[in-house]
Amino acid sequence: MLRVEDITHSFKTGNEWTSVLHKINFAVKQGEMVALLGSSGSGKSTLLNLMAGLMKPTEGHIYIADQDIVKMGENKLAEFRRKHIGFIFQAYELITSLTVRENVELPLVFQSVSPSVRKKKALALLEQVGIPDKADLFPSQLSGGQQQRVSIARSLITEPSVIFADEPTGNLDSKTEEEIISILLNLNRTMKTTFIVVTHEYKVAEQMQRIFTLRDGFLITEQQTAAKAGQQAAVETEAQAAAETEEQTAVEAEQKAAVETEQKAAVETEEQTAAGTEEQTPAEAEQQTPAEAEPAEGGKP
Amino acid sequence: MKIRDISRMAWEQVKRRKVVTGLCMTGISIGCAAIIVALSVGQSAQVYVTEQVNQSFKMDEIMVSPGGGIPSNGKGGSGGGGSGEVNENLDPGKLTDQKLKIIQGLNHVKAASPFQEAGYLQLVTIDNKIADVRIIVADLQMLTEYDHKFKQGGANGQPGTIVLNYGATLGLIDLETRQKLYESMGNDPFNQDIQEQYRKLSVQPSELYRKQIQIQAQDYSTTTPATKLSSPLQVGGILEGAKGIDDMQASYDKIMYISPETAAQLSKELVFDNSTTSVLNLPEEGSYNAVTVKVDDVANIKSVEQMIQKLSLNAQDNLFQQEMLKEQFDMIKMAALGIGVFILIIASISIIVAMTMSTHQRRRQIGIMKVLGANMGQIRNMFITEAALLGLLGGLLGVLFSYLIVMGLNKLVGSAGDGMNFFIPPMNLPIGISFAIMTGVLSGIYPAISASRTDALTAIKRD
Ligand SMILES: Nc1ncnc2c1ncn2[C@@H]1O[C@H](COP(=O)(O)OP(=O)(O)OP(=O)(O)O)[C@@H](O)[C@H]1O
């Protein structure tokens, strides 16, 4: 569904290039919900923005629904984004001059969907995120948590293949955070929408099916959470079954095999990674217990 | 993206961004008002001047005079004309009664009647007020055929009655006052008070209807001026003043219309013993020195004129006056339009600045929309629509302004006592509004393009 291949990204500041992401590789299956975990400045947002097509990587490829978005031009990308990608921001980013319902409808406005169809969909989604009574209010009249619910409904209205969320609970207190995360988990379960959620809190990440941990631009761990292992297995078989009907079966299988063989090597480099050596090679590891992931998470610079 | 959605969103923005909207609307409305007012003033002036010209020069009239120049005085033969008295009967260019009848019978001719200038004489009222009047010999009953209207009375056809124009009823002063005034003006020609007094007296109206008056002639050929008074005449009618001409102007042209019979009688009465010359300048019996022909439509003027010229007569119309005016006013209108467009261009700078400011403030919003799938064209269209909307609103405000300005102009001109009236021809409103919308769109293009190029990411990141 989503595949990141050898993504490297550098920013130019003045005359110097600062490398932010190094040879990132991973794949996410249809219907999966994964967390992108890492401390501040580790490159999470950069990676997310690259995947959402909001900027171009220095090197590498990003495939969504089998299309390389890196090669797309601005307008092609806009159209692609419209069809396949949803986005949830940390600061909600609702348009203040539009009502809640109009905000939810907005992505469909750019697709020239008729007002009556738009309205029906928007109201249904507002119901689903639990604020059906706020449809005609303006964003400024809502609490942060409610605004984020609007933003979630907005990201869903185009029925995208994947939704990217950049610290969706970053501006919220822990109680509201729980509510929002449970809404996302619920949507993932019921609608089978793929979610990539950026967070720097392990307690948020551990509720997802898989965690990718970033550190200084390296993907250091890829971990399947224990709590969701059972569910993950179910999802995986389901995804696999879906994949088999598609043409990508071979590719998927191949990649899975590759990841598994790499597993041991990755565990070996684990110690190096935690030490923060600059010369390290990017590692992909699949760890079975969350406890073992702690050092990586705890090793903040 | 549906047009409906684009316009609604543009409207929302215009409603919300009061400062930008205000700035842009002010700029555009001033430009739009300038165009409307400039065009309207040009057109009003044209209408006014054309009216003025039509007052003194009727477009549907032809002045007919004898062919080969103005002939010598019929009665006295004071010389002047090339044709001597001997050849008069043979003069082929003579404007005879017979020719007049032919002209009256021509197609498209509504009326043809002699209006003969007979010179200037003094009018004296019973209470000894006097005024110099121009004497025109005409069939008094024909006056109304030539667009004259009676303010009082009419032409009853009785011998010894005369008709005065409105100007002839103004500024009649008794001899003593007049002499005193002239004297003091001679002594102190720059005295404002005396001039003011003179002006006041010049337009002072007198009630002359049904009053008796006399005509006075002066003999200047002798060293001791001799005067002669005619027998009393009655003022049978007073004509209305011309529209758009104030009293002062009217008082400059005092006319007394008399019938040919009255003219003949006056001519007899006012002869000085030692002179062979009549005080009245009259052609001989059965001929005329001036006939005015009224044609049913201006379009037929030229053809009628040609027919008259075939009778070896001079024919002169006033159409050239209008053509001259038209050329002049076309130029004025172009200049006015130029001024308006110039102001709009200046205004468009303010719009570009305000819109660019506004797009900069809205970078974040543009970024979000891009992330939500808006493409460059859609963003651009949203901004251009907004600019067009600002143009339209500015245009409407401009229409309001232009009415206020024209009202102000009319007050100003009105207080100056002139008869000029400014108005806005309805055609100017769509012209002004189109210019306003065009300005909005043109000035919106640059900000719209720069908005559409906004990078989604940087727009969201910075706050
Ligand atoms: N536009 C940019 N120009 C230059 N450097 C940038 C730019 N954006 C990000 N960076 C740098 O790239 C690195 C990664 O930034 P990024 O925003 O991806 O971090 P993050 O993991 O999302 O952090 P946070 O948790 O604080 O949001 C940082 O060191 C940052 O300074």
Ligand SMILES: [Mg+2]
């Ligand atoms: Mg971030």
